Amino acid sequence: MLPTETPSDQHPDLDLYATEDLVRAFTADQLHAAAVVHAAAEPLARAVDAAVPRLAQGGRLIYAGAGTSGRLGILDSVELFPTFGWPKDRSLALIAGGKPALFEAVEGAEDNKEQGAADLRLLQPTAHDVVIALAASGGTPYVLGVLEAAQATGALTIGIANNPDAPITSAAAIGITLATGSETISGSTRLKAGTAQKIALNTLSSSIMVRLHKVYGNLMVDVLPTNAKLFRRAIALTVRASGADEAAAKAVLEQCRYHVKTAIVALRLKTDVGAAKAALDRAGGSVRQALGEAKK
Numbered sequence: 001m002l003p004t005e006t007p008s009d010q011h012p013d014l015d016l017y018a019t020e021d022l023v024r025a026f027t028a029d030q031l032h033a034a035a036v037v038h039a040a041a042e043p044l045a046r047a048v049d050a051a052v053p054r055l056a057q058g059g060r061l062i063y064a065g066a067g068t069s070g071r072l073g074i075l076d077s078v079e080l081f082p083t084f085g086w087p088k089d090r091s092l093a094l095i096a097g098g099k100p101a102l103f104e105a106v107e108g109a110e111d112n113k114e115q116g117a118a119d120l121r122l123l124q125p126t127a128h129d130v131v132i133a134l135a136a137s138g139g140t141p142y143v144l145g146v147l148e149a150a151q152a153t154g155a156l157t158i159g160i161a162n163n164p165d166a167p168i169t170s171a172a173a174i175g176i177t178l179a180t181g182s183e184t185i186s187g188s189t190r191l192k193a194g195t196a197q198k199i200a201l202n203t204l205s206s207s208i209m210v211r212l213h214k215v216y217g218n219l220m221v222d223v224l225p226t227n228a229k230l231f232r233r234a235i236a237l238t239v240r241a242s243g244a245d246e247a248a249a250k251a252v253l254e255q256c257r258y259h260v261k262t263a264i265v266a267l268r269l270k271t272d273v274g275a276a277k278a279a280l281d282r283a284g285g286s287v288r289q290a291l292g293e294a295k296k
Contacts, residue, residue: 002163003179004136004193007186014184026191029184033192036178037199043176044200047158048207050174051130054156055090055212056284059128061205062155063093064120064146066110068190069134069197070095071102076201082230084214085222094119096142109142116145127154132204134197136189138166147171160200162193176200216241216287221260234258241287242267265290 011017011025037044055061061080063073070093077093080086096116097106109115125131131150135143138161147168150157159172162180169175178196185191209215214222219241225231238249241264249263256262256273266276268291276290283289 002137003181004162004183004189005187006182008182008184011184025184029192030195033178033180033195034199036180036196037203040176040178040200043174044203044207047174047176047204048211050156051158051204051208052211054128054130055208057128058090059126059130059155060090060092060123061086061208062120062123062125062129062131062150063134063201064095064116064131064143065134066096066140066142067101067105068194069136069140069143072194072197072201073132073134074102075198076205080205080209082224082226083220084209085224086209086214092123094123094146096140110140111142113141113145113148116142117149118145120146120149125150125153125155129153129155130158131155132158132160132201133168133172134160134201135166135168136162136193136197138163138168140168143168144171158204160197162189162196213284213286213288216261216264221264221287223260225258231258234260238263238267261285261287 014025017025063077065073074093074095077091080091081088095101097109100106101109131146133143133147144167147157147159157172158174159168160176160178161168162178164177164179169177178200180192180196183189183191219237221237221241223230223234225234234253235246235250237260238253239246242249244267252263252266252273261280262273262276264287265279266273269276279290
């Protein structure tokens with residue numbers, strides 16, 4: 001049996017635990033998931049460094065998975081637009097069974113390798129794209145089909161699995177193994193295997209966005225305000241990064257349609273928003289470079 005499917009020998013009487021002990025058994029496993037991802041920092045870093053040049057040339061992030069893994073890929077994909085201003089058409093996700101699989105299991109969909117390849121080809125991938133393939137088992141046929149089709153186009157492939165020596169990590173250009181082992185509830189990879197995948201995706205995509213100048217210092221300066229909360233956040237970020245008062249920050253933000261980067265540069269350089277935008281364009285979107293600040 002795969003490690004993720006093997007019954008745990010730590011909690012054979014789980015159903016007899018007192019409630020607090022039951023909860024602690026699950027939370028301890030989640031801590032283990034975080035440690036596993038932390039141990040995978042080296043391949044995660046390689047994936048970031050390989051992905052950034054392709055994305056900087058117009059490539060797309062394409063996630064692919066089945067079941068829990070597929071839903072986690074979709075979650076990471078949709079969060080990149082409001083958080084980092086990453087274009088929606090450059091962050092796509094495939095899940096075995098299509099949209100219905102978001103809400104209920106689509107039996108047999110994950111076993112269709114040909115459908116995975118076909119779904120990926122419909123996106124017309126190029127060599128600039130980055131395909132992130134996810135599978136707890138590491139051998140899901142649908143995901144392997146996506147990987148093979150991606151490789152045929154020259155796209156960068158990143159495989160993430162929770163079992164060592166998995167077909168998905170072996171087939172991908174960069175394989176990331178999150179060896180979470182057996183689950184507290186045997187075989188339920190929505191538990192720590194899923195947690196590890198979520199942490200890995202957060203780490204991977206956030207690191208990519210930092211390298212693509214979506215962050216200044218540790219501030220999310222490419223946030224796109226789409227609700228009252230995010231409009232307040234844009235003002236607060238501009239105040240913090242520029243040193244201006246709230247009224248001045250809001251006035252400049254209104255002039256540049258609440259583009260935080262532009263407002264920061266305009267306020268810090270004491271220039272108009274047109275000149276600030278030009279400075280950012282020359283700096284490839286880097287606030288630090290537009291301000292003439294040396295890297296630390």
